[in-house]
Amino acid sequence: MDKLLTVSMSPHVHHRDTTSRLMYGVVIALLPAWAASVWFFGWGALYIPLLSVFFAVLFEYLIARFLLKREPSVRDGSAVVTGLLLAFTLPVNIPVWILAIGVFVAIGVGKMSFGGLGTNPFNPALVGRVFLFISFPVQMTSWPLPKGFATADAVTGATPLGLLKEGMRQGEHVADMMKELPANLDMFMGHMPGSMGEVAAAALLLGFLYLLWKRIITWHIPVTIFVTVFLFSGLLWLIDPVNNATPWFHLLSGGLMLGAIFMATDYVTSPMTHRGMIWYGVGIGLLTVIIRRWGAYPEGVQFAILIMNAFVPLINLYVKPKRFGEVKKNG
Amino acid sequence: MQKIKTFPKGGVHPPEHKLSAGRPIEVLPPGGRVVVPVVQHIGAPAEPVVQRGDEVKVGQLLAKSSGYVSANVHSPVSGKVFRIDKRFDASGYKRTSVIIDVEGDDWLPEIDRSETLVREITAAREEILARIQEAGIVGMGGATFPSHVKLNVPRGKKAELLIINGVECEPYLTADHRLMLERGEELLVGTRILMKALGVDRAVIGIENNKPDAIEHLSRLTAAEEGITVQPLKVKYPQGGEKQLIKAVTGREVPSGGLPIDVGVVVHNVGTTVAAYEAVQKNKPLIERVVTVTGKSLAKPSNFLVRIGTPISALVDAAGGLPDDTGKVVLGGPMMGKAVARLDIPVTKGISGVLLIPDAEAHRRPYQACIRCARCVSVCPMGLEPYLLMDLGVHERFERARDERVMDCIECGSCSYICPADRPLLDYIRLDKLRVGEMIRKAKQAVK
Numbered sequence: 214m215d216k217l218l219t220v221s222m223s224p225h226v227h228h229r230d231t232t233s234r235l236m237y238g239v240v241i242a243l244l245p246a247w248a249a250s251v252w253f254f255g256w257g258a259l260y261i262p263l264l265s266v267f268f269a270v271l272f273e274y275l276i277a278r279f280l281l282k283r284e285p286s287v288r289d290g291s292a293v294v295t296g297l298l299l300a301f302t303l304p305v306n307i308p309v310w311i312l313a314i315g316v317f318v319a320i321g322v323g324k325m326s327f328g329g330l331g332t333n334p335f336n337p338a339l340v341g342r343v344f345l346f347i348s349f350p351v352q353m354t355s356w357p358l359p360k361g362f363a364t365a366d367a368v369t370g371a372t373p374l375g376l377l378k379e380g381m382r383q384g385e386h387v388a389d390m391m392k393e394l395p396a397n398l399d400m401f402m403g404h405m406p407g408s409m410g411e412v413a414a415a416a417l418l419l420g421f422l423y424l425l426w427k428r429i430i431t432w433h434i435p436v437t438i439f440v441t442v443f444l445f446s447g448l449l450w451l452i453d454p455v456n457n458a459t460p461w462f463h464l465l466s467g468g469l470m471l472g473a474i475f476m477a478t479d480y481v482t483s484p485m486t487h488r489g490m491i492w493y494g495v496g497i498g499l500l501t502v503i504i505r506r507w508g509a510y511p512e513g514v515q516f517a518i519l520i521m522n523a524f525v526p527l528i529n530l531y532v533k534p535k536r537f538g539e540v541k542k543n544g
Numbered sequence: 545m546q547k548i549k550t551f552p553k554g555g556v557h558p559p560e561h562k563l564s565a566g567r568p569i570e571v572l573p574p575g576g577r578v579v580v581p582v583v584q585h586i587g588a589p590a591e592p593v594v595q596r597g598d599e600v601k602v603g604q605l606l607a608k609s610s611g612y613v614s615a616n617v618h619s620p621v622s623g624k625v626f627r628i629d630k631r632f633d634a635s636g637y638k639r640t641s642v643i644i645d646v647e648g649d650d651w652l653p654e655i656d657r658s659e660t661l662v663r664e665i666t667a668a669r670e671e672i673l674a675r676i677q678e679a680g681i682v683g684m685g686g687a688t689f690p691s692h693v694k695l696n697v698p699r700g701k702k703a704e705l706l707i708i709n710g711v712e713c714e715p716y717l718t719a720d721h722r723l724m725l726e727r728g729e730e731l732l733v734g735t736r737i738l739m740k741a742l743g744v745d746r747a748v749i750g751i752e753n754n755k756p757d758a759i760e761h762l763s764r765l766t767a768a769e770e771g772i773t774v775q776p777l778k779v780k781y782p783q784g785g786e787k788q789l790i791k792a793v794t795g796r797e798v799p800s801g802g803l804p805i806d807v808g809v810v811v812h813n814v815g816t817t818v819a820a821y822e823a824v825q826k827n828k829p830l831i832e833r834v835v836t837v838t839g840k841s842l843a844k845p846s847n848f849l850v851r852i853g854t855p856i857s858a859l860v861d862a863a864g865g866l867p868d869d870t871g872k873v874v875l876g877g878p879m880m881g882k883a884v885a886r887l888d889i890p891v892t893k894g895i896s897g898v899l900l901i902p903d904a905e906a907h908r909r910p911y912q913a914c915i916r917c918a919r920c921v922s923v924c925p926m927g928l929e930p931y932l933l934m935d936l937g938v939h940e941r942f943e944r945a946r947d948e949r950v951m952d953c954i955e956c957g958s959c960s961y962i963c964p965a966d967r968p969l970l971d972y973i974r975l976d977k978l979r980v981g982e983m984i985r986k987a988k989q990a991v992k
């Protein structure tokens with residue numbers, strides 16, 4: 214009996230989840246939305262996300278190897294998720310060179326410049342998206358109408374939120390415009406112009422259920438965002454239905470679903486306690502509606518998430534978990 | 545059916561692997577040479593009272609407790625003291641031990657070895673405490689805190705409730721489960737004894753509902769017992785931790801830095817309670833215990849009643865021999881047990897299991913960057929932030945670690961278990977605790 218035994222400190226067992234399992238879980242959860250977008254937008258919606266993933270992995274590998282000079286950890290799957298998410302926020306007719314720039318900013322500036330996975334304060338996919346949005350406003354706002362494989366040439370148009378903002382600028386009444394905007398059910402099923410990943414709320418919700426089932430995320434952030442957006446926009450609508458869109462419209466339009474389910478829940482850039490997550494979700498919900506209603510841009514989710522990302526360190530500092538056996542200080 | 549309770553905050557559910565649950569307790573006869581360390585408890589070492597060459601009988605005092613927080617050590621076998629020397633124990637260090645060559649099995653005559661159940665408790669409260677102290681009983685769930693200390697309620701505090709810990713939330717272990725099934729009646733008399741010692745009229749036996757047979761058996765036995773009830777608990781680790789168990793059963797929270805008695809509760813483990821029965825009713829000191837020997841590759845996972853001091857190699861042999869693929873040997877359960885480098889170390893009072901882990905599962909994966917997934921925070925039963933505590937440990941910011949209440953950590957390992965990046969959270973938290981402990985001691989000395 215001269216066996217060499219391993220000695221290490223407890224615990225001696227480990228849960229089967231690893232970083233890469235969680236990341237690929239997110240990818241699986243994105244599949245329904247991906248499938249829906251291929252259905253709506255045709256083959257472009259298949260290869261643009263694939264290209265985006267390819268760029269993301271490539272850039273991360275190159276930056277880690279040659280700039281940071283360390284072992285690249287692209288196998289953890291986080292670059293795949295960033296690539297996919299960024300692609301999902303883009304129009305399907307995005308030129309490939311613009312896509313490459315966006316991915317480069319997302320990975321290079323948004324993630325690796327801070328030190329890689331786990332250290333970036335802002336959601337990398339959103340950093341890339343906002344950069345493109347500001348740099349290439351024309352290409353980033355000509356949204357193809359979802360026609361599926363039926364039509365060869367893409368017809369482009371403004372998103373429902375874009376239409377809304379434009380109309381408001383011209384002094385139209387929101388209540389009148391609502392009649393011309395896509396109906397709630399159409400929006401739920403994806404019959405509206407928009408980015409690849411945002412158009413089918415139903416498919417995104419399916420992904421949400423998968424994430425909850427696999428315990429990859431908890432309900433706190435997305436549900437708080439939904440509730441806050443619904444209540445706040447509902448309140449505005451009740452006070453002044455002539456100049457405000459309905460709460461259903463707010464819930465179903467733009468990138469709200471995609472943002473709340475897949476971007477606000479990004480581990481690295483969201484709070485560490487459930488109570489903190491609720492604060493964060495409320496913040497995103499309020500800011501989204503405020504930007505949509507009073508801001509210069511039609512879409513508010515992306516900025517709302519980025520702004521709240523900036524508050525996460527503060528939230529982590531002040532919102533602590535409920536300690537067990539907290540001794541009450543009473544005088 | 546009673547409501548199933550559990551503690552609300554945190555916790556994990558590792559695969560249970562209770563391989564030996566269906567195997568009745570087997571008596572392993574003493575033989576060869578035993579090594580009996582004089583420290584098998586938390587507190588001051590006991591002082592040897594025998595010498596090399598002495599003939600000893602089973603139950604004879606080998607080492608005398610050297611203070612209030614200390615415990616007697618008795619001879620688990622009969623034979624001749626080979627020598628008193630330093631030998632490795634589970635801690636990985638050499639400790640003073642009484643080494644005895646076993647000859648026959650000759651017990652002290654005053655110990656009642658019959659199997660008759662002695663129900664009636666004639667001993668008065670003081671006598672009970674004295675017997676338990678005399679018998680060297682310590683917490684047998686692994687904490688090994690001397691039991692008489694826990695039973696002696698400090699002035700100004702009052703015990704209202706006794707909780708018997710039959711949770712056995714560690715995967716693999718089944719020793720307490722078998723005790724509840726096979727020695728239920730003795731367990732209940734033991735419970736009465738502890739109730740009498742504490743002056744309480746209520747006791748709850750907490751059992752996780754992955755042991756329905758034990759819940760059913762004890763519920764039947766307690767049906768006629770005034771004041772003793774069985775509480776089924778949802779399976780969740782670390783429910784066997786005192787603080788979590790008290791919270792689950794009573795809803796009360798032991799204050800940070802406090803003891804269970806601060807909320808009127810005292811917790812004793814199932815094994816300890818049976819030992820108390822034997823000490824008070826049968827005059828038998830703590831010289832043997834039930835140990836689960838288990839592992840996925842082991843031929844015959846078993847529960848053995850063995851004498852203290854038996855080398856664990858003897859237990860492994862009796863369970864079918866060391867599997868070829870063994871990579872790690874853990875004393876206790878996989879979540880909190882201690883890995884040991886050798887098999888010649890002896891069974892002591894606090895060892896509830898010997899777990900053989902195949903080499904393929906014996907190694908830690910290399911750790912990666914924290915992805916801030918917050919899982920460690922959600923599973924921590926004490927409401928701490930393990931990722932932060934590790935970070936503070938890495939950067940040696942121990943004052944901040946103290947303020948983030950690192951001393952509340954019960955070292956349950958849930959955080960390290962769950963971390964998808966395989967970060968050694970608890971290793972660094974232990975370092976924090978060590979340094980913060982030193983800081984606190986220094987500060988106290990400075991005040992004096």
Ligand code: SF4
Binds near residue numbers: 914964
């Ligand atoms: S579980 Fe691990 S990866 Fe997740 S936050 Fe805690 S330390 Fe970081």
Ligand code: SF4
Binds near residue numbers: 926955973
């Ligand atoms: S910090 Fe301590 S108490 Fe909390 S999960 Fe980790 S080991 Fe358990």
